Amino acid sequence: VAVLGRLWLEGGKRRTSASVVLGSGALAAVTCGVFAIASLLTLVLWSFAGNWRFPDALPTSLTPEIWMRHWVEVGGPAVNTLVLGALSTAGALVLVLLCLENEARSGQRTGIGTVWLLYLPLLVPQIAFMFGLQVWLVRLGADGALLAVVWAHLVFVLPYVFLSLADPYRALDRRYERSSAALGVGPLGTFFRVKLPILLKPILVSAALGFAVSVAQYLPTLFAGSGRIATLTTEAITLSSGADRRVLGVFGVLQAAMPTVTYLVALLIPMLIYRNRRGLA
Numbered sequence: 001v002a003v004l005g006r007l008w009l010e011g012g013k014r015r016t017s018a019s020v021v022l023g024s025g026a027l028a029a030v031t032c033g034v035f036a037i038a039s040l041l042t043l044v045l046w047s048f049a050g051n052w053r054f055p056d057a058l059p060t061s062l063t064p065e066i067w068m069r070h071w072v073e074v075g076g077p078a079v080n081t082l083v084l085g086a087l088s089t090a091g092a093l094v095l096v097l098l099c100l101e102n103e104a105r106s107g108q109r110t111g112i113g114t115v116w117l118l119y120l121p122l123l124v125p126q127i128a129f130m131f132g133l134q135v136w137l138v139r140l141g142a143d144g145a146l147l148a149v150v151w152a153h154l155v156f157v158l159p160y161v162f163l164s165l166a167d168p169y170r171a172l173d174r175r176y177e178r179s180s181a182a183l184g185v186g187p188l189g190t191f192f193r194v195k196l197p198i199l200l201k202p203i204l205v206s207a208a209l210g211f212a213v214s215v216a217q218y219l220p221t222l223f224a225g226s227g228r229i230a231t232l233t234t235e236a237i238t239l240s241s242g243a244d245r246r247v248l249g250v251f252g253v254l255q256a257a258m259p260t261v262t263y264l265v266a267l268l269i270p271m272l273i274y275r276n277r278r279g280l281a
Contacts, residue, residue, distance in 0.1 A: 040256050046249030066246045074232075078254055081231040083146070084221070085214035085258070088153035092161040092210050093203065099162070100169040101191060104177075109170075118162060121155050126219045134223040144226040152224035153217050157210040164209050168202035169195075198280065200273070204266035212259035232258070 046052075050061030103109055121129075133152065137143040172195060180190040196203070218233050232255040239248040274280035 040253075043249045043252040043256070046245050047253050049246055049249075066244075066250055070247055070250055074250060074254060077230045077232045077235045077251070078258075080229055081215055081233070081255075081258060084149055084153055084229075084231065085211040087150045088157045088214045089161070089207050089210040091150070091154050092158040093165075093207055095158060096162045096165055096206075097169075097203075100166060101195075103170070104174075105187065119159050122159050130219050130223040133220075134226070137224060143224065144228045146229065149221055149225045149229050152220035153214045156217060156220065157213050160213050161206045161210040165199075165202055165206040168199060172199065201266075201270040201280065204269060205263075208259070208262040208266040211262045215255060215258055 049059035052059035236251040
């Protein structure tokens, strides 16, 4: 105890009760991350597993047969997932950028009522209002259409994109805008040639977050699409009810790979474009 106490005193580090809470939170986050990565690795292992009998810790063989056999089946849901994610994320980015640019030009921030309305779909359980949404789409004759599913995804993608992009956009130094105006560039030119390049990294990260949210949508896809538009998520949940775990592994790996690749692209593009500008990369 004396040795440890001396080391603690000589180290000079100050600790408070908040340090214990923060340390516990960090440990919990790392633990969750480890379990998440282990789950993904297990999905990968299942997708290549041959015979895997209880109580063997590992499969007796690894083979790409399941991937080769079900590759055609995976193609359609994968394309639908990619298209829905791209369209809903693009729509959310356009709406959020227009909203934030309007804030910057008018000098008035979005009202608290509008913010609550924007975040309401994240607070209310999806099943509580998705059935009403489907009834409304049926009356309009739009159920089962691709754009209807995109709109249903947009309801949930938009709040996350706004939440992740609002603070970086509002924190942008207004002197860049004034310098651009002093050089004779109009508001539209300043928006495209100054603001968007500076905010490229947070915009791409917000887009990656929105895409990940779209990929994860199950009930909106099922209700708005009337079960006619299959995605990796809808197929994975269907297969989880008792189908072959190896096939489920294939769909699960692809479902996890799409957002992962999107996040990597969002981080790598600014690093490559602004490799000589540390503050922007």
